[in-house]
Amino acid sequence: MTDKSTPGNMLDAAKAKVNEAADRARETGHNVAHAVTGDVHHKAEALEDRAKAEVHNNQAHAEYSEGKREATDGDGR
Template structure:
């Protein structure tokens, strides 16, 4: 992680959660499209969006934990 303040880390964590939610919404849309059309490309796009959501989830947790540590020790690391 970089030398960010606790607030900057928390803002980044929130941004990653927003991105995760958007990815999960797109995943759901592709799953519906796959169910309706049977087109395998929608299923592939849903799997891709799920992977992106998981990545954003891990990013959010890492940023949150770093922000929490920064809030506790305040040394900028």
């Protein structure tokens, strides 16, 4: 993370949450494909997407916390 203003941090947090949602949607699609076909490749891709979603979730929390800290420290930067 770089030193950003509160809106910049909040925007990055929102972007990370959108990416997390997309990763979780892909994970679900791969799980369905695995259930239908039994192909373990789909299960592996689902696990990869779940890991990516967790990374984006952690990034969102970090950006939000930094934005909140910036908002409360008085200067908003």
